[in-house]
Amino acid sequence: MLAQMKHRIDLPAAFIMYGLIMIGIALIYSATHLDQDVFIRNLFHNQLAWVVLGTAAFYITAIIPSRTYYDTAYLFYAFTLLLLVLVVVKGTTAMGATRWIVLGPLRLQPSELAKIGTVFALARYLSSKPVSLEKISSLIVPFAMVMVPMLLIVKQPDLSTALVFCAFTAVMLFWGGLSLAEVFFLLSPILSLILAFHLFLWALFFIILFFTLTRFCRNLSVITIILSLNFMVGIILPMAWGKLHDYQKNRILTFVDPQRDPSGAGYQVLQSQVAIGSGKFLGKGFLEGTQTRLSFLPEQHTDFIFSVLGEQFGFIGCLFVLLLFLALILRLFFLAGEGNNRFLNLCVIGVAAQLVFHICVNTAMTVGMMPVTGLPLPFLSYGGNFLISCMALVGFAASIRKKNQEY
C-alpha cells in the first residue's frame, strides 16, 4: 500500500502534512480538555473524524488523473459559483455572516470549494493564454474569473477569505507570465489602501510607484489607470472616510468584520500575545497552559490555536511548526518547478500561495502584528470544511509528479 502510494504521492509533503495535523489535534485537545461544556471537550474527536474524511479527499484528489482536472476545471468553477449564489439566496447565518449551506448534519462552506475551483479555472486559462500588463485585454478574463467569486464572498461578508483570492491570483499571474514589477503594479492599490493611514508614507510610496511605472511600463493608459487607482485609494477614500459620521463608519467597519468589537478584539490579541510570550523558550509544557485554563481566549481551538502552541511549547515549538510549514510550502514550490505541465504547475502554485497566505495572516494575527481576521491556521485549527479542503489540495499537489508522467 505504502509502496503504491509512494509511487503516486510525494511522501515528504504527505508526512509533513500528517505531522502538522497530529500536532493540531494535540493542541485542540489541550485547548479544550478543561472546558465545562462536554461538546467542546470532545471537539478533538470531531477533528479526528474530519481527518478520516480529509484523508479520503486527499486520496481521491491524488488518484484523479490530471486530464479530468483540466477538462472539468471550468465546469467545477461554475458549480462552485452556483453554490456561492445559493449561499446568498438561502444560506445559514451565524455571527452576522451568511457563509454556510446546511445539508442535514453537515455545514458546507462553499467559499472553501470556490477557492479550489477558482485556482483550477484560473490555472487552465493562464496555461493556454499569455498575459501581460502591456495588453490590458489579456487580463480582463482572469480578473473577471476571480472577481465574481470574490464579490460573492465579500457579500457574505467574509473579507479575509476574499483576500485569499487576491493572494493566490497575484502569485499565479506572476507564475503565468507577469513580471515581478507588473505584479507590484497590480497590487499597488491594495498597498495604497494600507499606507493611506499615513499621508507621508503614502506619498513616498506613490512617488516610488510613479518612477517604477514610467521606467518599466510603456503603455500610457496602463500607467494612468494604475496611478489614478492609487490616487483614489490613497487620497479620496480617506477624505470620504473623514466626511462620514461615526455611526456610518461603524456600519462599514461592522460590514467588513461582523464580529468587530473594538475592545474585545484588542483584548483577544493581547491575551494571545501574553499566552505566546509567556511560553518563553521552552514553553510551559503540554497541558500546562495557564491562559488556556482560564479560558481567556474564546476561540483558542480555532483561530488562536497558534497561541496554545506558543504557550505550551515555547519559541522552540513555534519555530518547529513554522519550519514544518516552510518545508511543506517549499516542497510544493519545488514540485511546481519540476514538471513541464503548465496547468498542473499553476495549480500547485495557487495551492501553495493559499497556504502561505493563511499561515502568515493567522500567525501574524496571534502575535499581534495584524488585526484580528477570521482566517484559520491550515491543518492545526479546528474545523472540518477547512481541514478537508486543505488536505484535498495537498493531495492534488503532492501527486503532481505522477500526474506529470500521465502525459
Next chain:
Amino acid sequence: MAAGKFLQENQFSRHAKRRALFITVAALFFVIASRLFYIQILKGDYFYSLSMENMMRQKIIQASRGLILDRNGVILARNRPAYAVSVLYHQVKDRQTLKRTLLQIRDQAGQRIFSEADLNRRFRLAAARRFEPICLADDVSIDVVTIVQEHLQDLPGIIVENETRREYPNKTLGCHFLGYLGEIPEEQFDSLKRYHYHFGDRMGIFGLEKQYESLVRGRDGEEYVMYDAYGREIERVKEMPVVHSEKGNDLYLTIDYRVQKAAEEAFPDSLSGAVVAIDPRNGDILAMLSSPRFDPNWFTLSVKSRTASWGKLVMDPSQPLNNRAVTGVYPPGSTFKLVTTSAALNEHVVGLDEHFKGCTGKFWFGNRPYGCWKKQGHGTVGMIQGVKVSCDVYFYQLGIKTGIDYMAQYARMFGFASKTGIDLPQEASGEVLDEETYNRKFQSRGWVWTKGQELNFSIGQGQTVTPIQLANYVGSLTSRQPLYRPHLFHHSTGPKGEIAQPTREVLHEIRLEDETRQMLYSALKAVMEPGGTGGLARVDSIIVGGKTGTAQNPQGQDHALFVATAPLNTPTIAIAVVVENAGHGGSVAAPIAGKILRTYFNR
C-alpha cells in the same frame, strides 16, 4: 490528448520565478519568527508575569458629560465624582467565598452595602459579561471605598471604579425640560454597544438629557492597566491600544435662569400646572415650568436610595414626572376669545363698532340658555369691552356670526391642534374640532355636531391646547412676526464642534390685517387696565397685554389660565400660565405672570 494546447514552460524563467517565490516566503516566515523571538525571548519574562498574575484588565475612562447651561452660562446640570464597586467576573476565583466576604462589609451606620438577592442577580449578569466590569454597588461613600480598598487582596475580581454622576445644582429648577439619566436597559445595550456605550452606563431617558444625548454624551476612553497583587493600579500596558476619552459638548439653552427662577418662585409647589415664557421674535423659550416638580438628582443616586423616591414619584396621582408645559392639554377657556376676535375682524364678519344684544347673564340659543360667567350680566358691550370683561354672551353672538370654519381655521393658524415641534422627546398636540372632525370623532357614540357647539367653541370650551401653544399664540397676536417653532437649544460648544443657534423656523405665517392687529392691541391692553380681568399682571411703565381664562373642568374645580405678552407693540416675551383646579385666571394665574414679567423687565 490535447497536449498541444499546454504551453511548455520555459525552464529558465520558471526556475527564476520559483527562486523569487522561495525568497518571498522565507522572508515572510522570517518576519514572523523574529516577532516570536521578540515576544517569547526578549519580552518573555514580562508576558510570563502577566500570565501568572493575570493582573491586567481593561479600564474604562469615563468621559464627562457636557454641561447644560442657561443662555448666560448659569450651570443647570453638571457632574460630580463618585465611586462604584464593581466585579470583573473572569478574575473571580470562588464566587461563593467572594459573596460571603462582600456580605460582611458594612458602612459606618452598620448597614450592609450589598444584599444577597442583589448580589446573586449581579453575579449572574457578570457571568455573562465576564470581561466587563459589572457594577455591584454604585455611588458608594468614601468610607466604604476605604474599607473595600483595604481588603482588595481578599476580594479577587472586585475593583473600585471612579465615575462621575450627573448633578443638578438647582434641584427641582427646570427639572422637566432638563430631564434625567437612567441605566441603559439590558435589551437595548447590544444595539448601543457600537456607539461606545459600556454596560452599566447611564443615558438620558427624559427631557433634554434624552433629546441631546448624542451631543452631550462624551466618548469613553479605554486603556489596559496592570494591577499588583493588592489590586492597585501600577501602570498602563503599553502594548495595548489606547482610546482617549472625549468630553461631551456643553449645551447652552435659551432658558434665562433669572426668568426661570422667578417663575419657579412664583408658582407654589402645592399647585399643579405649567408656565411657559417665550420670546415671540424667535421662539426662544425663556422659562418653562411644570408643577408638581421632582428632583432629578434622585435618579442619579445609588440604586438603593433611589428605589424609595422613585416609587413615590411613579405612584403620585398628581404625576410629577409629566411635563405639563408640553404634554398637558387643557381647554383654553377665555384665552381663546382672541382667536374668535381675530377671525371675526380679519374676515370682516363684524364691523368695528358693531354691538350685539346686551348681556343679561344668559344667552338663549334654541331652547337652551348659555350662561355668562357673570351671573348679573355685563349689559351692552363692544368688542374691546367684551374682551376686557371677557363677556361670554358677547362672544356667543360673535362666534355664531363668524362660524366654526373660520374659528377653526384661525385656531390652526395660531398653532393650535398641531405639535409645535419643540426639541423635547414628548409633546401633545391638543385638539381643535370643526363640524367635520367632530362628527368623525364621535361617530361611534352617535353624536352629531350642533350649532350649539359653536357657542362653546367661541369661548374656548370645546377644544384642548397645551401651555406652550398658548404662549406661542399670545406672542404672535400683535408682534407682526410669523409663528416660530419654540425651542430650548441655544448653542453648543465642545469637542464635537461649535453648533450655532439654528435659524428661526417658521411654523405659520400670521396673516392679520393692520386693523385687526390694532383692535387686538387695544383689547389686550384693556384687559390689564382697571376694570379688566388681568390687572394683577401689570408692570410699571411697560405696556402689557393679556387675557385671563377659566377652563371648565368636568373632573373638579376649574383651571385658571392667563396669557400675556409685553411690550405690547413689539413683544419680546409671551407668557402662558395654567394653574389646575384654581378657579379664576385673573386672581391666581395673572399674579404669577406678573412676577415673571417684572423680573424680566427688571421692575
